[in-house]
Every structure is written in structure tokens, then in C-alpha cells.
Amino acid sequence: MSGDSPNYQWHWNVLFSHDAYLLLSTGLKYTLLVAGVSLIFGNVLGLCVALVRISKRAPFSQIAYIYTDFFRTTPALVQLIWIFYVMPILLHISLSPVVSGIVALSLNSGAFLAEIFRAGIQSIGRGQRDASFVLGLSPVQSFRHVVLPQAFRRVLPPTGNVLISLIKDSSLLSVIAVSELTYQSQIFVTSTFRPLELYTALAVLYFLLTYPLSLLTSSLEKRFRIT
């Protein structure tokens, strides 16, 4: 219905009430918790899976490939819903919403990170490995001192992007009632009837969370001399 906006009265003061503070601080806490923990698990999982895929050992390498392919090509939301609603029935366990959310986001980001790490490691050219070999470095020494430091610098930018995605994807957990920022905002809207102010503030909040990260990633790239 056109013509609604000119008559809308913005009441920004709803954001600065004590209730708002309580709801949003809880939301922030859960958002950061979920994104942070998923990032840690995702990184560990991603690195392990990448190494397995590089090793080419059957059947582990194929299993790793199926995992990364599946979790990168299906929507995170669908993965989340499946883990929360379907998996407990199949495995006869029950997971709290927060745990389900962390599991889903970890598996999801882990798959993207596995590809990023695998590509980063394999992009270190044969010449580097040749040089390490003729100098007498063992494969482990070569990986630790030559390949890994270079791969680390190469994967920093895309990994920064995965972290930013995790913060954004944490909003998906609102559909399984995890008290992160989006869910808290939705609740607050139902009690204040101020969707425009609240959702605008929500968007700004996510921006404030992710923008410093992208700045940090850029400064890290410069510090590590990524050409």
C-alpha cells in the first residue's frame, strides 16, 4: 500500500529503553557465542578435512569430498532445520537449539573452510616443495616451515569472509528460537510494535559487527605482505 511511509512516526526512543538494552545485549551475547564457537570448530574441522582430501587416501578422501560438496551446496537454513528437527529423531538424541545451531554452523563453515584451506595449501607451487626436498627438509618440516606459513597468508582473506558470513548466518538460528540478535529483535517488535526502528537498528548492529572484521582482515593482509 503506497503512501504509508509519510504518515509513520519514527520513535527511536524505543531503542534506548532498559528493556531494549536487556533484550539486545542477550541477543548480542548469543550471536557472538554462536558465531565464535562455530568459527573455532569450523576451522579445526576445515583443516582436518582439507588435509584428508589432500592425502587422497581412500575412502577418507572421498568421504571428505562428499561432506564438503553437500554442505556447500545446500542452504544453511535447510541444514539447520534438518539438524534440529530431523537428526534427533534418527539418532535418538535431543539437542538444545543453541547446540543444534552451533553444530549446523560449524558443519557449514567447516565445509567452506575445508575448500579454502585445501586450495590454499595446494596453490603453493611445486617449486617450493622441490626446493624444500633438495635442501633435505622432511615432508613434515617442509609443511610446517614452508607450505603452511605461505598457505596461511593466502587463506586469510577468504577465511575472514567466512567469519563475516558466520555472523550473518547466526541470524538463521532465530527460526529455532535461539536468543540471538534477530530473534530478540522479533520478540521486541511484538511488544513494542516498532518494526521499522528495530529492524533498521538490527541491520546497523550487524554492520557494526561485520565491518570491523573486514577492516581487520585487510590490515592483516597488509601486515603479512600478501602481494
Added chain:
Amino acid sequence: MAIELLSVSSAYGNRKVLRNVDLQVASGSVLVLIGASGSGKSTMLRCIAGLEKISDGTIAIEGQVIHRGGETRRKKKNDPSNLLRREVGMVFQQFNLFPHLNALANVVLAIEKVRKMSHNEAKVLAESLLLRVGLEGHMESFPDQLSGGQQQRVAIARALAMKPRIMLFDEVTSALDPELVGEVLKVMRQLAADGMTMIIVTHEMGFARDVADRVIFMDEGEIVEDADPNIIFTNPREERTQAFLRRLIDR
């Protein structure tokens, strides 16, 4: 006998890159390999260094066999071939310096991790090697801050840090701008004068004539001609050698 190749063959799938090569290189001598691309010269160096497997024959260093045809690359840590591998140093056309380490750190890495020297001892040795190749002022520079000639000299210092008895040079000046070639050849000349056993693959014919004790022309994986540099460049015996040298001069 520093290096001995006996009936060495190497294949990439169906393609035979080295065919039944027999070669002996005496200690302290400088051998230059010439030939067209694909003739097998780089492959031969890489097989001696252990970067590529040979399908047949044996490669021996100082009388001890280190590579046998048909072996897989993974060997135990204390296998004699791994220990003898350190006697062979190699310098590559693309330098292959470690870009995340400065010049000094590039040289120190293997001294510390493979020769197991303390960090300080390693630094002292690395500094003296960088001095020897003429890079005193550039020890803290990173590879991307150095010219091609400087990078290649760091690569030579890095290889020398392992105290090899044999040095392999795979077209080490081919990727350099012409004015930078001289500084690298100068280091190589000095090495030869100091008595290092060297096998050099190069297109620098003038350099080859000066420095080589022996020149070998390879074609299609075989040694076609093996002669004194003064003879091979002026009066090659084989037709294929003559054709190759003629093509080179006609450029």
C-alpha cells in the same frame, strides 16, 4: 667417482624421457649439459637430486647407490639415500626462494632444521655464505625486494649452506634479464675454481666454454656427444650436435 649413472631410464607415463643413460662425473669436475627443450637434461638433474623417480638403472654418489629404478619415493628417515641426498645441492631456474622469509632466513632454515645447528651458529654461517655470493647489504631483504640476479645468488647460498659435494644448476640464468646474468655466472665460476663438482644445464655457451671440463649434448633422452668444450663447440662430431649448435647461432 662423484656421480655415476648406469643405464638410467625415466618415463612419464608412456613417454621415455631418459633412455639408458650412462654417465660418470669425476669429483671436482664441471660438466655442462646442452640440448633442446625436452631432451632430458633437466630430468637428468632432477633424477640425480631425487625429485623424480627412475624406472630403470641406478644412480650412485661416491660409490653408493642412492636411486634404483622402480623404487617409490617414500623411504625411511635414516635410509642412506636420504643422507647422501644432502650431498647434492640444486639451484632452479625459478629460484624457488621461500617468499615469506628474508634472504638470511631462507639460508638459515635448512642449516637449523636439517643440519641441526643452533640458531646463532646457523646465522653466522648464513651471513658468511651471503657475503660469499656478494649480498652483504641485502640480508634482511625479502625475495620480492631483490632483483632476479640477487634472488638467484641467495638460492645458491642457500644450497651451499648444506655443504653439498655436488651442485646441480638447472638453467639458473634462463629466467634472468641479460644484464643480471653476469653476476650469477661470476659466483658459479668462483665455485668451479674452488673445486666444486658441478653439473650445469645452460644455454650460455660462452660460459660453458670457459668453465666446463666436459660438455655433453643430449637429444631425446640420450647422450649424443660427450667431448671437451674446445672441441664440441668448434668441431662437433655428431650430425645432431652440429644441427643444434647451428640453430643456436642462427638466432
